[in-house]
Amino acid sequence: MNSRVSYVSPPAPGPHDGKRLSPWRVLAGLAIVALVVAGGVVGYRFFATGQARAEDPAPWFAGYVDVTATPAYDFETPRQEETGNVVLSFVVAAAPDDCVPSWGAAYSPDAAADDLDLDRRIARLRQRGGDVIVSFGGAANTELASACTDVDALRQAYAGVVDRYAVASIDLDVENDDLTDRVAGLRRALAVAALQKEREESGQPLAVWLTLPVAETGLTDDGRAAVAQMLDAGVDLAGVNAMTMDYGTDLGGRSMAVISENALTAVHDQLVDAYAHADTPIADATAWAKVGATPMIGQNDVAQEVFGLDDARQLNAFALAQHLGRVSMWSLNRDRTCGENYADVRLVSDACSGVDQGDTTFAATLGAGFTASVEPASTAPTPLPPAPTDDPSRSPYPVWASGSTYLAGTKVVWHGTVYRAKWWTRGAEPDDPTVAASDSPWTIVGPVLAGETPLPQPTLPASLLPTWNGTDVYTGGACVELDGSAYQARWWTQGDSPAAASIDPGTSPWMPLTPDRVIGGQAGC
Incomplete structure (x- = not known):
């Protein structure tokens, strides 16, 4: 998913053309047998995949956040209830031939922790009751399945990210060359199946969403093949998230919401067909619960396509009526009116929507009525945290001192939390409860993490x-x-x-x- 890439999708095939994918089912079966013989961990849960459950998961809303975009979006301090959950994007290969995860091919996970404070910001969001999904792929760079040539190495790459950020849900955004590469698709399906089985056996189930481009007629041939590969490998898909954007077709005077509703209805029908072809039929309601929608808010990459607030209201109503499993948006970074100095709003910006939003946000409009968390709610009582004590030997930054002078950008630790100075300050306690956030010289970055030690100053x-x-x-x-x-x-x-x-x-x-x-x-x- 990239605000600079246009998706011009060919018409999707008819509901009974799935049998053309049978060679890939054969290939998947042979690959799985080979892995088992070699001591692989893939369990072929063919007959368990996609069975209708007594109760489908509650639908949720979470906007995408471009982690590496500038200016940075402070997802750790949600502006409203609807932005409490986020989809962080995108984890990709560090290089086209390098099976090493990175954020946007720009930051390793360790570098993102140091330069972007990513781990700490995620912890801060969780302190406030929100949570994250990690999205792999996107339109730019190389998805890990295309860079990794070994299934188990790919599984380990995915697992390393899942474990580091302690996520219970992942998003696989597969586009462009990564989507047309069926061999990479098979690796992806087998690796995800193995990871999912591994997590399930450890009591930490992993929900997997497959995010794919769509036409008004639904998934493309490559999109349908990707779904089939996942089902054949034994992946229990949480659902398919349709990128309802950049259609690249004549709208014929119709709104983006209408085109999106047609696309989502087609995806629903295709999922019913896909599960039937996999001999794991699902009910109509379950199929809707496995459909997600992600519009690109405001100006799309295709000049004549603009997804406005009225489109957002209509799509929200449709999603609630049909009980879609999720609604997202690209992206929270863009959820604001462009400034007056931005001369041509038809040029897509990473930092604004290109439409006049007034005081309204797309997140609040699209997310209205979606109250579920991206992860299952825990019924265990949450114990009160111990009183924070600041130990300099366990603090990444110096402990705040009332007599010290701090320049803009300086980080300190106070009461178990990292703060960053917004401007020159001395004597202002970082967590002074009597000072409004806008007036305080300090901004919260996030909690001190377990195992941290002082960073070289x-x-x-x-x-x-x-x-x-x-x-x-x-x-x-x-x-x-x-x-x-x-x-x-x-x-x-x-x-x-x-x-x-x-x-x-x-x-x-x-x-x-x-x-x-x-x-x-x-x-x-």
């Missing part, structure tokens, strides 16, 4: 910058050092000590700099 190397001299003239942009701290001149100055910047930063000609900005060259010194 950069210090200014000796002689890196010239020492301030009261008789020298400094122009804007000049950098100096004084008593181990770095400063940058904001305008012409002579005789003004940089030390005064800590007392009255608003009027001082000097701006304090953190050592990492100087060392990394960000200050322009």
